[in-house]
Structures are given as structure tokens and as C-alpha cells.
Amino acid sequence: MLDTKDIMETIQMIREENLDVRTITMGISLFDCVSDDEKALCDRVYDKLTRKAEHLVRTGEDLEKRYGVPIVNKRVSVTPVSLIGGRLSPDGYIRLAHTLQKAAETLGINFIGGYSALVHKGMTESDKRLIESIPRALAETELLCSSVNVATTKAGINMDAIRLMGGVIRETAYRTRDRQSIGCAKLVVFANVPEDNPFMAGAFHGVGEPECVINVGVSGPGVVSSAIRRAGPCDLSELADVIKKTAFKITRVGQLVAHEAAKALDVPFGIVDLSLAPTPAIGDSVAQILENMGLESTGAHGTTAALAMLNDAVKKGGVMASSHVGGLSGAFIPVSEDAGMIAAVERGSLSLEKLEAMTAVCSVGLDMIAIPGDTTEDVICGIIADEISIGVANTKTTAVRLIPAYGKKPGDRVEFGGLLGYAPVIPVRTDSPSVFIGRGGRIPAPIHSLKN
Amino acid sequence: MKAIISVTGKDSVGIIAKVSAVCANYKANITEITQSVLHEYFAMIMLCDITGITVPFAEFSDQLTKLGRDNNLEIHAMHEDIFNSMHKI
Numbered sequence: 001m002l003d004t005k006d007i008m009e010t011i012q013m014i015r016e017e018n019l020d021v022r023t024i025t026m027g028i029s030l031f032d033c034v035s036d037d038e039k040a041l042c043d044r045v046y047d048k049l050t051r052k053a054e055h056l057v058r059t060g061e062d063l064e065k066r067y068g069v070p071i072v073n074k075r076v077s078v079t080p081v082s083l084i085g086g087r088l089s090p091d092g093y094i095r096l097a098h099t100l101q102k103a104a105e106t107l108g109i110n111f112i113g114g115y116s117a118l119v120h121k122g123m124t125e126s127d128k129r130l131i132e133s134i135p136r137a138l139a140e141t142e143l144l145c146s147s148v149n150v151a152t153t154k155a156g157i158n159m160d161a162i163r164l165m166g167g168v169i170r171e172t173a174y175r176t177r178d179r180q181s182i183g184c185a186k187l188v189v190f191a192n193v194p195e196d197n198p199f200m201a202g203a204f205h206g207v208g209e210p211e212c213v214i215n216v217g218v219s220g221p222g223v224v225s226s227a228i229r230r231a232g233p234c235d236l237s238e239l240a241d242v243i244k245k246t247a248f249k250i251t252r253v254g255q256l257v258a259h260e261a262a263k264a265l266d267v268p269f270g271i272v273d274l275s276l277a278p279t280p281a282i283g284d285s286v287a288q289i290l291e292n293m294g295l296e297s298t299g300a301h302g303t304t305a306a307l308a309m310l311n312d313a314v315k316k317g318g319v320m321a322s323s324h325v326g327g328l329s330g331a332f333i334p335v336s337e338d339a340g341m342i343a344a345v346e347r348g349s350l351s352l353e354k355l356e357a358m359t360a361v362c363s364v365g366l367d368m369i370a371i372p373g374d375t376t377e378d379v380i381c382g383i384i385a386d387e388i389s390i391g392v393a394n395t396k397t398t399a400v401r402l403i404p405a406y407g408k409k410p411g412d413r414v415e416f417g418g419l420l421g422y423a424p425v426i427p428v429r430t431d432s433p434s435v436f437i438g439r440g441g442r443i444p445a446p447i448h449s450l451k452n
Numbered sequence: 453m454k455a456i457i458s459v460t461g462k463d464s465v466g467i468i469a470k471v472s473a474v475c476a477n478y479k480a481n482i483t484e485i486t487q488s489v490l491h492e493y494f495a496m497i498m499l500c501d502i503t504g505i506t507v508p509f510a511e512f513s514d515q516l517t518k519l520g521r522d523n524n525l526e527i528h529a530m531h532e533d534i535f536n537s538m539h540k541i
Binding site: 002003004006007008009010011015061062065066067068069249252253255256 | 456458486495497499509510513514526528529530531532533534535536537538539
């Protein structure tokens with residue numbers, strides 16, 4: 001028989017410390033839907049998605065009941081749409097966006113990702129038309145998520161793409177101004193984007209992926225936070241061990257669910273993403289972990305060191321618990337989705353600059369940060385360029401999901417509801433980087449990318 | 453196939469009987485029970501063989517959750533694999 005203590009520990013993690021499986025994401029290739037006829041393309045996409053993922057939600061619910069652990073989201077990611085759009089007109093892309101939305105509604109999933117383009121070295125005509133259609137696509141749909149990869153360590157940084165994205169983000173904010181600019185919460189700009197990420201808004205089904213695959217994202221900041229609190233005044237080596245052991249247990253749940261979901265759906269298992277993904281629920285916060293480690297507030301000097309240690313220990317614990325690890329795998333620090341981060345920003349303890357420093361040691365980047373609605377395109381491009389260069393120089397994924405909240409000023413609040421939470425509008429430096437950004441072109445790949 | 457049923461809450465007469473009745477009703481065979489009462493609080497863990505249960509596990513689990521709700525108890529039935537995964541290498 002299992003140890004009673006172990007059983008109670010598991011139950012406590014689930015019932016009191018918000019342990020859950022954050023998402024089961026089914027990746028589906030759309031390459032075989034390609035057609036030179038727009039209607040045929042849309043029909044094939046709809047048919048394929050609703051056929052392949054028909055049982056996804058039910059399977060998730062069955063597993064939830066079986067293991068007694070919440071599986072919060074069931075999602076689908078697809079091949080980056082710019083790769084299958086071919087000669088679609090901008091209006092054609094919008095119709096494809098509506099098709100994806102309709103398929104997501106039919107399936108009953110919470111998000112569909114992959115309205116994406118990979119333009120780290122340059123842009124095809126098709127990529128450009130897709131990127132320009134993003135604001136309308138996000139304004140006219142609810143469940144569609146979009147991402148654009150503008151840089152890799154191998155290719156360098158496509159500054160022309162960043163310049164384009166500055167405008168796209170502002171236009172998306174404007175087009176969804178009646179809903180707190182929520183469109184921007186579904187749009188991510190990446191460096192070194194992973195092709196098997198199960199988390200939204202950045203999920204898509206990469207070109208090296210199979211026909212269909214199951215990826216799972218675990219969670220559990222509340223569990224780690226409680227374990228640290230229980231550990232008491234131990235030194236940091238011991239604390240790292242506590243985090244590793246906890247991460248191992250959390251990841252084993254993800255691995256079990258991933259394995260069983262893949263078996264039930266008769267789809268290969270892809271990866272488990274070892275991320276600590278917070279929610280706005282009290283206690284389910286990465287910021288609270290940092291504060292339990294001994295910081296007065298997240299954002300205090302010492303935050304980057306604490307986060308670096310946390311991120312590393314989570315990976316070390318998780319990697320042995322899963323047969324394949326992938327996706328983003330690290331602690332997320334979204335502002336609006338983490339009650340502790342929100343409180344730190346509201347206290348004035350956590351600035352945009354500190355958040356940027358923190359992203360150098362964790363996944364993913366400047367995430368779900370509301371900035372003043374009058375922030376200029378050039379400044380947004382500057383923020384993106386800074387963040388992306390951290391990813392490129394450190395051979396890691398970084399991303400930017402900024403919400404220039406229309407009509408809002410620093411100190412105002414933006415409410416999205418649900419998992420997206422709410423965010424205080426954070427002040428942004430207004431000194432202009434416009435001449436630098438306006439130069440365009442590519443920032444060359446760093447020397448350490450030349451490994452061959 | 454085994455499931456673990458956990459029952460926690462305020463102690464009262466007949467808790468074990470009520471949970472056992474549901475198990476018997478659906479042909480879940482109780483193989484082990486540990487239980488303790490601390491002050492007025494009751495905690496029980498039951499190991500059940502669910503190979504022969506007459507309804508899908510989800511429905512069995514729902515019935516126990518409902519029994520818990522009706523009696524002011526927290527009752528959860530979970531497949532043993534989740535505990536094995538977490539606590540055994």
C-alpha cells in the first residue's frame with residue numbers, strides 16, 4: 001500500500017495548493033490542407049481540425065476525473081498559417097482566421113494557436129500579408145492566438161519585422177479598444193521560438209513536428225511556494241533540493257497525463273513542458289515563490305538571482321520525471337496572470353526594467369504587461385528589440401506580449417478576466433529610439449552561433 | 453486496477469458504512485482501509501480494486517463526490533497511478 005503521508009501530500013497539492021495540468025495541447029499539421037482555392041483550403045482546415053481533435057476535450061475531462069487532478073485547458077496548435085496560406089489575399093487570411101475560430105468553437109477548446117509567421121531572417125510575401133492581417137484577425141475572433149518569430153541566435157534579429165510588429169501591436173490594441181485592448185494578450189513576438197510549445201498565446205505546430213502530437217504543460221507555483229515555506233530557514237543548497245523534489249512530483253503528473261492522453265487519442269506523445277505557470281488565483285504565484293525564498297517583494301535587488309535558482313532547480317527536478325522535455329520549460333513571469341506580480345507592480349517595487357532583467361534567466365519574456373496606450377510605435381519596437389536581443393545573445397527563447405492599453409495611463413488598471421487576469425499599467429521610458437529602429441535591416445547573429 | 457478513496461471531514465456516525473455501501477453498490481472491492489480521528493476530525497483512506505466496477509470510473513467518482521457533498525465530507529476517488537507516478541521512481 002502507498003504511504004498515507006504520500007497520499008495526503010498529493011491530495012493537499014491538488015486541493016489546497018492549486019496543482020493542475022495547465023494544458024493538453026494537440027498539435028495538428030495543416031500542410032495537407034494546402035490549396036490554391038481559398039474555400040477548399042478553409043474547408044480542409046475545418047474538416048481536419050474537427051476530425052483530429054474531435055475527442056480532445058472529452059479525453060481531457062475523462063483524465064481529470066480519473067486522476068482527480070484538474071486539467072485546466074484543452075487546446076489546439078496548428079502549422080504556422082503563413083506557411084499554408086500560399087497566395088491568400090489579406091481578406092483570405094481573415095476568412096482562414098474565422099475558419100480556425102469556428103473549428104475551435106466546434107471542438108469546445110479554449111484557444112487555438114498558430115496564426116503565426118517565422119520571419120527571423122526575412123519575410124515572404126505570404127508572411128507579410130499574414131502579419132498585416134493580425135490586428136483584424138485578433139479583433140474579429142476570440143479564441144485565435146498569434147505569434148511571430150523575429151529572431152534566432154543563428155539568423156540574428158530581423159529589425160524590419162520588429163518595426164512591422166510595433167505597428168501591428170498598436171493597431172491590435174486600437175481595434176480591440178472596446179475590450180481593454182485584449183487582442184494584444186493573444187499576440188506574442190518571439191526570439192528562438194520553440195516548435196512544440198503547448199502554452200498560449202505562443203503555441204504553434206512546428207515544421208519538424210509529426211502529423212499530430214500531444215504536448216502537455218504542467219503548472220504548480222502554489223505547490224513549490226508551499227514547499228519552500230515548509231522548508232523554513234534552510235540554506236540555498238537545501239532550498240534548491242526542495243524545489244527540485246517538488247518539481248519532480250509535479251512533472252510526473254504531467255507525464256502521466258500526457259502519456260495517457262496520447263494513448264487514449266491514439267496520437268504520439270510529444271513533450272512535457274516544465275513550466276511554472278501562475279494564475280491570478282491567490283497562492284498560485286511565481287512572485288510568491290520568490291518572496292517565500294526571502295525577498296521582501298518581487299522586484300527587490302536579489303530577485304534575478306532567486307529567479308535564476310528557481311528556474312534551474314525546476315528544470316533539474318523536472319527533467320528526470322519526463323521522457324521528453326520541451327516547449328518553453330521554465331518559470332513564467334506574466335504580470336497580469338500572477339497576483340504577486342500585480343501586487344509588486346502596484347507597490348512600485350517591480351519595474352519594466354527589472355522584469356527585463358528577470359527574463360534573462362527564465363522563460364519566457366516580457367509577458368502580459370500593460371503599458372500606457374499612448375506609448376509610441378518606436379518605443380514598443382525598442383522594448384521588443386531589447387527583449388529579443390536577450391534571447392539571441394543567450395541562445396534562449398524570449399518573447400514579448402505587451403498590451404498598450406488604449407486610453408490608459410500609468411496607474412490605471414486593465415481587466416481581462418479568467419486566466420488572463422488584470423494588470424496595472426506600468427510606466428515606460430519615453431526617450432525615443434526612433435533613429436536606431438528606423439535604420440531597419442538585420443542585427444547580425446552573435447559570434448557564438450557559429451558552432452560548426 | 454486500483455483506486456484510492458480519500459475521505460476527510462467532521463466525524464459522525466456511519467461514515468465508513470456509507471462509503472462502503474457505494475463501493476459495494478458498484479462492485480468496487482475494498483482491499484485496505486486506514487482511518488484516524490483527530491479531535492472531531494475524521495480522515496480515511498481506502499484502497500479499492502475497481503477492476504470489476506459496473507459503471508465508468510468517472511461516474512463512480514461522481515457518486516462518491518456527491519455522497520461527500522450530502523454529508524459535509526470531502527470525498528475523492530483517484531486512480532492509484534497518480535500516486536505511484538508522484539511518489540515512486
